[in-house]
Structure formats: structure tokens, C-alpha cells
Amino acid sequence: MNRHRLRRTLGRAGLYASVILLVSPALLFFLWMLSLSLKNELDNTAYPPVFIPHPPTLANFIDVFEKNDFFAYTINSVIVSFSATALALVLGVPAGYGIAKAKATKAAALILIARVTPGLSYLIPLFLMFQWLGMIGTLTPLVITHLVITVPVVVWVMIGFFEGLPGELEEAALVDGATIWQAFIHVAMPLARPGIMVAMILSFIFSWNNFIFGVVLAGRTTRTLPVAVYNVLTFEQISWGPLAAAALVVTAPVLLLTLLMQKEIVAGLTAGGVKGG
Amino acid sequence: MSTTTATTLSRPVTTRGHAYARHYWAFAVPAAVVVLLVILFPWVFTIFMSLHDWKVTGATPFVGFANYAKMLQDERFLWAIVRTLWFTAATVIAPVLLGVWAAVCFASQFKLRGLARTLFVLPMMATPVAIALVWTMMFHPQLGVLNYLLTSVGLPPSSWVYASSSVIPTLVMVETWQWTPLVMLIVLGGIASLPQEPYEAAILDGASAWQMFRHITLPLAWPFIMVATVIRLIDALKTFDTIYVITLGGPGTSSETINILLYQTAFAYYDLGYGSAIVVVFFLLILLISLLLLRVRQREAWR
Numbered sequence: 001m002n003r004h005r006l007r008r009t010l011g012r013a014g015l016y017a018s019v020i021l022l023v024s025p026a027l028l029f030f031l032w033m034l035s036l037s038l039k040n041e042l043d044n045t046a047y048p049p050v051f052i053p054h055p056p057t058l059a060n061f062i063d064v065f066e067k068n069d070f071f072a073y074t075i076n077s078v079i080v081s082f083s084a085t086a087l088a089l090v091l092g093v094p095a096g097y098g099i100a101k102a103k104a105t106k107a108a109a110l111i112l113i114a115r116v117t118p119g120l121s122y123l124i125p126l127f128l129m130f131q132w133l134g135m136i137g138t139l140t141p142l143v144i145t146h147l148v149i150t151v152p153v154v155v156w157v158m159i160g161f162f163e164g165l166p167g168e169l170e171e172a173a174l175v176d177g178a179t180i181w182q183a184f185i186h187v188a189m190p191l192a193r194p195g196i197m198v199a200m201i202l203s204f205i206f207s208w209n210n211f212i213f214g215v216v217l218a219g220r221t222t223r224t225l226p227v228a229v230y231n232v233l234t235f236e237q238i239s240w241g242p243l244a245a246a247a248l249v250v251t252a253p254v255l256l257l258t259l260l261m262q263k264e265i266v267a268g269l270t271a272g273g274v275k276g277g
Numbered sequence: 278m279s280t281t282t283a284t285t286l287s288r289p290v291t292t293r294g295h296a297y298a299r300h301y302w303a304f305a306v307p308a309a310v311v312v313l314l315v316i317l318f319p320w321v322f323t324i325f326m327s328l329h330d331w332k333v334t335g336a337t338p339f340v341g342f343a344n345y346a347k348m349l350q351d352e353r354f355l356w357a358i359v360r361t362l363w364f365t366a367a368t369v370i371a372p373v374l375l376g377v378w379a380a381v382c383f384a385s386q387f388k389l390r391g392l393a394r395t396l397f398v399l400p401m402m403a404t405p406v407a408i409a410l411v412w413t414m415m416f417h418p419q420l421g422v423l424n425y426l427l428t429s430v431g432l433p434p435s436s437w438v439y440a441s442s443s444v445i446p447t448l449v450m451v452e453t454w455q456w457t458p459l460v461m462l463i464v465l466g467g468i469a470s471l472p473q474e475p476y477e478a479a480i481l482d483g484a485s486a487w488q489m490f491r492h493i494t495l496p497l498a499w500p501f502i503m504v505a506t507v508i509r510l511i512d513a514l515k516t517f518d519t520i521y522v523i524t525l526g527g528p529g530t531s532s533e534t535i536n537i538l539l540y541q542t543a544f545a546y547y548d549l550g551y552g553s554a555i556v557v558v559f560f561l562l563i564l565l566i567s568l569l570l571l572r573v574r575q576r577e578a579w580r
Contacts (some may be wrong), residue, residue, distance in 0.1 A: 097304050211405065211517075
């Protein structure tokens with residue numbers, strides 16, 4: 001009996017040690033990012049490094065917004081991500097419903113191809129097309145290309161959700177003489193609200209984080225935040241404070257969303273991942 | 278995939294449902310149109326361009342398979358393939374091993390589990406460019422915090438991304454840090470769906486934690502591990518942001534993977550014809566490797 005207890009205690013200790021070991025790289029990284037953004041330039045380039053900002057300063061954040069046009073880039077990012085997500089929901093929620101109800105696994109496979117294809121490969125023809133249409137330098141090409149990411153995410157998450165819903169309620173509505181469109185709008189959609197929430201969050205995050213489309217398609221005034229943080233702040237002057245502050249500004253909305261909506265996000269990624277195979 | 282079939286089978290199929298099945302297609306039409314425009318059209322056009330000598334300006338003569346033939350003699354391209362394969366192997370194996378370990382840990386009950394899991398997931402949600410810039414600062418040979426930490430525990434400093442011998446292992450480390458959480462989430466979802474009876478029986482028999490992992494969790498969660506592996510494989514082959522921001526393929530070309538070479542060819546040298554040919558070969562490579570792994574998975578399922 002005693003040996004059994006010893007083994008249990010050791011097991012618990014091992015578990016806690018493992019968790020600490022697994023979580024600390026993430027935790028320490030973000031703490032260091034925060035530390036860099038809150039220190040003045042002297043402390044940031046000091047060796048040995050200064051770990052805790054003393055005193056912490058917000059000068060770097062003020063610097064980012066005053067010296068660079070970060071407000072404009074933030075607005076660009078907001079417009080692109082919101083439009084691409086809204087469009088994806090309008091297109092993708094009914095599509096997910098249709099595919100789930102018709103059990104069209106082949107259509108689902110088409111979505112998989114979108115998941116497999118490297119983003120860059122859409123860009124060569126789309127770049128030419130937008131150039132030909134004279135749209136380079138506006139936000140429209142960015143919104144359109146972001147659909148490449150957001151539509152498959154929404155369709156994929158929604159297929160999973162609609163497949164999991166019991167069909168009886170809609171059947172009842174159909175028996176009562178509703179059209180399938182009415183059954184979708186008034187019965188299935190309200191039931192799938194949690195799924196739509198998950199799809200919206202994931203689609204927004206993936207669009208917000210996207211870098212590759214912006215690098216190719218954005219002009220000087222249409223940069224989204226990830227492109228701006230890469231292009232505007234160079235390493236030439238090694239100004240680490242403003243750079244870390246800008247990086248934090250770019251990723252803060254996503255990190256906050258993750259912290260607030262962790263249940264939804266975990267559910268969506270787990271389902272999406274499992275079905276993504 | 279297994280869940281899909283399960284739900285399909287368990288739902289009673291009424292004749293009425295069948296009558297409606299045809300109309301449900303209408304729901305997918307708008308999305309299908311968009312998918313055709315922004316996904317399929319670029320595909321067809323890419324294949325078309327790959328058969329032409331296509332620069333941004335000037336004539337675009339048809340050259341047949343010349344772009345493909347050029348690839349076979351292009352040492353930079355061939356090295357990029359080798360590099361991509363080795364980078365991919367490492368960025369699949371490390372996250373899968375660590376991710377399974379993490380999933381087993383997070384499947385147990387302990388204090389602050391929710392918080393720990395959220396913190397663990399943060400790297401994969403954060404904006405890759407922002408993350409990559411902070412890593413770059415940490416890799417600085419003289420002022421970087423990582424070399425300070427190494428030397429303070431008595432290890433020699435590393436040149437991280439500044440030497441061709443250490444650049445790929447360093448990038449693998451960044452990718453592993455970022456993508457282990459995705460593997461963890463998929464495998465954790467799998468472990469959560471496993472039946473409890475085998476574990477209860479094993480505990481009665483006095484099995485150790487390792488024995489339970491080896492003989493119950495691992496075989497039962499294997500399909501989920503394979504799915505996570507395939508997803509990680511596809512993403513690893515496509516890695517762009519991290520490499521582009523941290524090294525841009527350097528020093529020299531020592532971290533230039535196919536995706537980076539593709540970007541350089543198409544958008545730095547504006548050789549769109551050759552770039553398109555690389556896209557086609559790259560896509561076939563991704564498809565081939567994913568299918569291979571899926572086949573392996575299928576065969577495993579029969580054991």
C-alpha cells in the first residue's frame with residue numbers, strides 16, 4: 001500500500017514538472033516580449049540583459065503610433081479582416097449546411113484542397129489579375145484574397161456543427177410546410193449559433209494574422225498590421241523597444257480573443273483539426 | 278474523419294430527407310462560385326502560365342515544358358527541395374512527439390489546468406510575423422537574451438540564425454514552439470473521446486502510467502495522432518512567415534525552402550512562368566506526401 005502511494009505521489013510530481021516544462025517556453029517568451037516593449041532603449045541593449053523594466057515606460061507604444069502611421073494600418077487590418085470574415089460567414093454558413101445535409105463528401109474534399117495549397121500559389125495569377133484590373137493599391141484585392149483563407153475555415157467548421165445537430169426539428173418544420181430555406185433560417189441557424197461564433201472567431205484570427213497576401217498585394221497605404229510591422233520598423237537602427245511594442249500591438253487583439261474565448265477556440269480547432277484529416 | 282462517419286451512420290435517414298437532398302445543393306452555390314473564382318481559376322491559370330516564358334512585361338511566348346526542364350538543372354531549386362524535406366521532417370517529428378506528451382498531460386486533472394492550457398495554446402494563435410520579430414531579437418549574437426541564458430549556465434553561445442550550420446535547427450525550434458499546441462489540441466480531443474473502461478480495468482490490475490499510455494492511450498488515440506501528423510506535415514511544407522521574416526532564406530541560401538524560393542522567383546525576380554512551374558511541382562509534392570501518409574494511416578487501421 002505504501003509503495004502504491006509513493007508511486008502516485010511521484011506520478012503527480014512528474015505531471016506538474018511536465019506541465020511547467022511545457023508551458024514555460026510560451027510564458028517566458030510573451031513575458032520577454034512585454035519586457036522589451038516596456039523598457040527604454042538603453043536597458044534593451046544592455047548586456048547582461050535587464051529583465052524587469054525599471055521603471056516601465058510606455059514611450060515605445062507612443063513612439064509606434066506617433067512616428068509611424070499605425071492608426072491607418074490598424075484601420076486597414078480591421079476593414080480587411082472584418083469584411084473577409086463577414087463575407088465568409090454569408091457564403092460559408094449556408095454552404096456548410098448544404099454540404100452537411102446533402103452529405104456531399106466530394107464538396108468537402110474541394111475544401112480540403114484549399115487547405116493543402118500553399119497561399120503563395122494563388123498569388124501569382126491573382127496578382128496579375130488585380131494588376132490588370134487596376135486594383136493594386138486598394139483594399140479590395142486583400143479582402144478578396146483573404147476569402148481564400150476564411151471561406152474554407154467557415155465551411156469546414158459549419159459542416160462539423162450542422163452534422164452534429166439533430167435533424168428532427170427541421171424535419172418537423174418541413175412537414176409543417178416550411179421551405180428548406182425557412183427551415184435553415186428559423187430552425188437550423190439559431191441552433192448553430194455557437195458554431196457560427198467559433199467559425200467567426202477562427203476566421204477573424206486567421207485573416208488578422210495573414211502576412212503573405214499583404215506582402216505581395218498591399219501598397220504603401222494599404223498595408224495591414226503584420227505587413228506594417230515587418231516593413232516599417234527596420235532592424236537598421238536596432239530600435240528594439242518600438243519594434244517589440246509594435247509586435248505586441250499587432251498580436252494583442254488575437255491574444256486577448258484567445259484568452260477570452262478559449263473554450264470556443266479549442267472546440268473549433270479540435271473539431272476542425274479532426275475533420276481536417 | 279471517424280466522427281463524420283459515426284454521426285452519419287447514427288442518424289436515421291428518412292425518405293423525406295432524401296427527397297430534399299437534391300435541393301440542399303443550392304445552399305453551396307454562392308460559396309462554390311467564390312471558390313471557383315479565387316481558388317480554382319488561379320490553379321488553371323498557373324498551369325497555363327507554367328508553359329510560357331512569362332515575365333511581368335513583354336511578350337509571353339509558349340515554351341512547352343521548358344520551365345519544368347529548367348528545374349531539373351537548377352541546383353538552387355534542387356537544394357531547396359532537399360532543405361524543405363529535412364526542415365519538414367524535423368518540424369513534424371518534434372511537434373508530434375511533444376504534442377502527444379502535452380496531450381497526455383493536459384488530459385489529466387490538475388490545478389489551473391484551464392489556464393495552463395490557454396497559455397500553452399497562445400503561440401499558435403499569435404501573429405506569426407510579430408512572434409518571428411521577437412525571436413529575431415532574442416537570437417542577436419551579442420545582445421540577445423538566449424546567448425546570455427546559454428552562457429550563464431556555462432554553455433557556449435550559439436550563432437542561431439547567423440550561421441548556415443545552425444540556421445535550420447533554430448528555425449525548427451521556432452516552428453516547434455509555435456505548432457506543438459495544434460498537435461496537442463487534436464490529440465487531446467482524441468484522448469477525451471476514448472472509453473474509460475480499459476483504464477479502470479488497467480488500474481485494478483495495477484498497471485503503471487507508462488503501461489497504460491503504451492498499451493491503451495497510444496493504440497486507441499493513434500488515428501488522431503496520424504491526423505495531427507498529416508496536418509502538421511502539410512503546414513510544415515508550406516512554412517513561409519517564420520523563415521521569410523527571420524532569415525529570408527539566408528544566410529546565403531542556407532535556409533531557402535521551396536516556398537521562399539518560389540516567392541523570390543515570382544515576386545523578386547518576376548519570373549512568373551518559372552515560378553508557376555515551381556508552384557505546380559510544389560503542390561504535387563505536398564499532395565504526394567500527404568496521400569502517402571494517409572495510406573499508411575489506412576493500413577494501420579486494418580491491424
